Amino acid sequence: MQIIDFHTHPFINNKYNSCFYPNIVNYDNFKSILSSAGITKICGSVIYNYTDFENIKKLNIEALELKKELNNFYIPGIHIHPNFVDESIKELNLRKKQGVNLVGELVPYYNGWKNYYNKNLHIIYEEISKLNMVVSLHTDLNTDMNNLELAIKTFPNISFVGAHPNQKELLNTHIKLLKKYDNYYLDLSGTGLLRYGMLKFLVTKTSSTKILFGTDFPICNPKSYVESVLFENLNTIDLENIFYNNSNNLLSFEFL
Template sequence: MNRVGIQMTNPSKLAQEFVETGKLRSLSIIDMHTHMGPFYGTFLPEAGLDRMLRMMDQENIEWIISAPHSALFDPIAGNSEIVQAMAQHPKRIYGYYTFNPNYADGLERDLADFAKHPGYVGFKLLPDYHKYPLTGDQLTPLYEFANDNGLLLLSHTWGHSPYNPPGMIAELARRYPRIKFLMGHSAPGECDRAIELAAELPNVYLELCDTHRLNGMVRKMVRAATSEKVLFGTDMPWYDPHYGLGCVLFSGIEDVEIANIMHHNAVRLLEEIGK
């Protein structure tokens, strides 16, 4: 397609720049949902930290927030990998402290240690995988800490799940108004309900990982909940951020809305932490 054709089918100057140069140079990208390191049972060629940083440079990703696979599934390794990555690459890699409620021993000690690592911006929960509901009592100290400090909380969400459906997010968001709840994947199967909650509750946000690929979904989220409630996330290294970026750029929304999703919302959320 020639340049004229691009302008006719998509008025976005950012999309035009992406097609002509291969990346966004005028707007840096922030990825709010990433992992790193090997994952059992599959091969992820871009999972190593060095490879991820190289991909970030290629795509003009300014910084990411990550929860390594080791923290998600290895209670012994815990969060050591993200602590090391944050120390090595400050302002490029921020971290979610990952908590598995099935291994709750030591949470109080780890929360006391949280402030020693300035790259931490919140928490990551994986209820469907850990088989523990978002509203379970083991998570109460974590929620209270996050609420006291105005932190982010990225949780895996899935429609009609007994562990992390949109309804549980709504209950927690009302109980803990200072936590910014990021609905990981935006609850596939109940995306409409997730969008309703983001529009209704000031501390609930939609996150695009996996759902960005659904035709019309980005535009639907923006029209119903505004672009200020939608966050760019890729699940990198599972998804190539190039693909996710294209899904947003060619969704038919305005450039100011694209900029909110790709950059401005993330900056604002980090600036609000602790206030």
Template sequence: MYCAEDFEIIDFHTHPFLRDTCNWCMYPGAVPDMERFQEDLTAAGISRFAGSVIERVSGAEFAEIHRLNQDALCLKKRLGDKYIPGVHIHPGFVEESCGELFRMHDAGVRLVGELVPYAMDWKHYYDEELRVIYQCIEALGMVVSLHTQEEDSIDRALHAFPGITFVAAHPGEKEVFLRHLERMKRYPNYYLDLSGTGIFRYGSVAYGVKEVGNSRFLFGTDYPICNAGMYVNAVLHEHLEKDDLEAIFSGNAKRLLGL
């Protein structure tokens, strides 16, 4: 049995914040500020964390999206290498989104998302507008993190853009998890992060590794919505081999993001 100290742990899926409206912890006071945020992750054995700043926005103006990306850059300046920022795009604003991708890429950002369409007034993962945005993402060699939705538009994106790495978030309940695994078998550019709903179902991570290999899963929590320590221990208790744990906890994230 291994423990957290045996590994470098990168949390691929978090949501840091500078403003209260971007703090998605459901219970007031649990994570009041970024000091507690860092303390909690450090206590869980996590040394670096990735993700986008999220907020419920109307989708009426691109300025709402731009502000979240500015927050991410500001956090990056404050936290240094510990934080791996993710950029937001919006299919309602194609030109602005592409400009934002180039601007953030120039600032060293290599991750798009987590994209959370339900909070940002857009719906599907593939349409004419997104096709243009994906072309920019592919040209820049960026990785896309996206919230799992109960629809199949992602298949069109995976098929049309084999050169983009897409990392879906949240294994989900068994039926959803098995669909993720089937999709991973069909598309080599489809990965899964272990955050949010799912890995409290014991045996799921080991089963996934047996089905598609250890190179396709990234450790993630969805902190501060979820308890980071619980996720570290859930993975440690799955009776995986050391090289599986190394790949999941940090190796895969480092490879995909070029860290």
């Protein structure tokens, strides 16, 4: 079975290695660890807590370098920053020309910004909408979900993929948005999936067409995420949607 991990953070420079523990993951074993967990393709951005655009651009450049190295195994995601509107728009256009269709995972708290909708982001989203790109974004208990809803509602042509189901209270907010907006999706990375029954509950309340498999590797153990999905008594169609179809539909891999 194909398994696309929609949410990873690859790196070449070990400075950008997000594994919490030293000397476990490195550039050379990154792909083989994922492959041995059964994962056949990955998406995601290179992350580091830079707050200035010159440095943030370096993360995008590294993502494109990785694309050259990992080829079809990797779908790169790039960063934008609401404090740098012109630079972000330039970056979006440049990377789109290079074949990039994914923005994020965006991790605002890590890069010195906060909410997902404001005047500057409106301008950036207009460009993202024009370029037909998908946005992957971090959520946690500090995320202003009402503000995020404004972005989802204002830009129905952009597919927004929220990351991390989290605990039940935030999960219920995700569910509300998933039911209300065709252009909102949720990836399973990070906190949430290890709560037994969460995924079955999520599929029952929404639809397997709105849920994408993700791990947050190298922060999280990829094999435990694969097994957690398989252990939730889902039917084959749901499993195919979550593991493969939804990511494939959003990002049209055949063009990459």
